[in-house]
Amino acid sequence: MNLRTGKKIDGTLPRVSIWGQKGHFKLTFKDGVLIKKEACAEDSASEFCYISPAFADSHFHFTGYAIYQASVDLMHSRSIENIQEQFLDHMNKYKPVFLFGEGWDDSSFTDGGNFTGSDLDKISRELPIAARRIDGHKSVVNSVAAEMLIKKGCSVDPQGILMERDSINLGSYFEFSRETVERGFALAEKKALSFGVLAFCDYVDPMYYDHLLKRSDILKELKIRYFTMEPFDLEDPVSNERIRYGGKKYFLDGSIGACTAATSFEYIGKGRAPAPFYTKAELLKLFYADLEALREISVHAIGDNAVRLLLEAIKDTKAAQSFRLEHLEFIFDRELELLEDLGCPVSLQPNFIGMWGRPGGMYEKCFGDIYKRNNPLNSIVSRSGLPAFGSDGMPFSPSFGIYWAVNHPIEKEKIDLEAAIGLYSVNSFKLLKMDTGFLETGSAPIFLYFDKMPDENRDKERFLEPDATINSGRTVYVKN
Numbered sequence: 001m002n003l004r005t006g007k008k009i010d011g012t013l014p015r016v017s018i019w020g021q022k023g024h025f026k027l028t029f030k031d032g033v034l035i036k037k038e039a040c041a042e043d044s045a046s047e048f049c050y051i052s053p054a055f056a057d058s059h060f061h062f063t064g065y066a067i068y069q070a071s072v073d074l075m076h077s078r079s080i081e082n083i084q085e086q087f088l089d090h091m092n093k094y095k096p097v098f099l100f101g102e103g104w105d106d107s108s109f110t111d112g113g114n115f116t117g118s119d120l121d122k123i124s125r126e127l128p129i130a131a132r133r134i135d136g137h138k139s140v141v142n143s144v145a146a147e148m149l150i151k152k153g154c155s156v157d158p159q160g161i162l163m164e165r166d167s168i169n170l171g172s173y174f175e176f177s178r179e180t181v182e183r184g185f186a187l188a189e190k191k192a193l194s195f196g197v198l199a200f201c202d203y204v205d206p207m208y209y210d211h212l213l214k215r216s217d218i219l220k221e222l223k224i225r226y227f228t229m230e231p232f233d234l235e236d237p238v239s240n241e242r243i244r245y246g247g248k249k250y251f252l253d254g255s256i257g258a259c260t261a262a263t264s265f266e267y268i269g270k271g272r273a274p275a276p277f278y279t280k281a282e283l284l285k286l287f288y289a290d291l292e293a294l295r296e297i298s299v300h301a302i303g304d305n306a307v308r309l310l311l312e313a314i315k316d317t318k319a320a321q322s323f324r325l326e327h328l329e330f331i332f333d334r335e336l337e338l339l340e341d342l343g344c345p346v347s348l349q350p351n352f353i354g355m356w357g358r359p360g361g362m363y364e365k366c367f368g369d370i371y372k373r374n375n376p377l378n379s380i381v382s383r384s385g386l387p388a389f390g391s392d393g394m395p396f397s398p399s400f401g402i403y404w405a406v407n408h409p410i411e412k413e414k415i416d417l418e419a420a421i422g423l424y425s426v427n428s429f430k431l432l433k434m435d436t437g438f439l440e441t442g443s444a445p446i447f448l449y450f451d452k453m454p455d456e457n458r459d460k461e462r463f464l465e466p467d468a469t470i471n472s473g474r475t476v477y478v479k480n
Ligand SMILES: [Zn+2]
Pocket: 059, 060, 061, 203, 392
């Protein structure tokens, strides 16, 4: 079969293994439609190709990721000189009105340099330049940018350093051009297609909210399906078969990295965890108003104290299916019982296991031995009404997440590969209420094509990056 980007699929795949189906098949496509699916003889003489449903990322920050793609990527800079080169390159290539870069990490600088605003003044004294550290909590700006930011109420020290809140919100002080946002969306979409992601839920970062809101027509250009749960109070919100607005998102606690997730156990060296952000009465008041307005409700809850409070409040509303729970990184028997009782949909992030759940990782540094109880996937999946996977963009990659779901350090919390693929595809689409079906004859299918059976031992965290991505019968990506 010929798979060419932009073309409708046509021809035959003679030896196919299909996700979730026993045996092997011969598939025939014509003009983008699956017209015949036949069983083929078993023989082990040569390898079979593999077809899985396309992925949907049920928890992502697409807009932020897009703007990051259009900015200067400093993630691989290993010195101040490197950062300067990156900015100069970008300046010469795109002739922007300001330079915005993200991702530098001074702990990986090879020259041990002390990065300050004067290093950025060497690039330009006319264009504002800002460079945000990988964690977002510290930024370096040149003198033009410092002057502009001080006028807008930020505090910038004499070395050109912004800290915490001002640094986290840095993007909101820059007016990104339409061209930049468009380029970012195109680059982000390209990445998504190469990862086999054809739909996602975008939790729009408040600092990028205006950028999207003013330019929501850019969404119409996307090939992939877009869903968001931020309340868009647009007069005429774009809404079609690919774009959907859901409802509200609440935060019930913070994050473990910032020691603000509401756990029942202590943070080592920091003492007791903070309480959830709302009381049950406050939550119920908000939830009843949303349910009355027929909004879907998404709630971020990471620590067991937050999750338990949330589940108890949901129980009172008697509307468990209108909610979706995000993260659930540390939960135990009591929460699992409540979850089973209510059957709420949940969006889990298996990639967090690989990022922070390994021995010596962030969870262990924060909590000691209890870290082993992190992200109890199998326990949650077997009790939730609709479990699904998302990345939260850390990193954006279903393959990475699935690798860690099947390699969970705790044996009883592992999930098998077929189940993990299902959670990141079929289930995630269902969570976004964008059901697409999978390989039905007579349909213009959406699926991922792999030349060989995916094998994690061959390519660890990238083993499920497809060789081709097919969207509604058309090839939208082919690996070179
Ligand atoms: Zn998030």
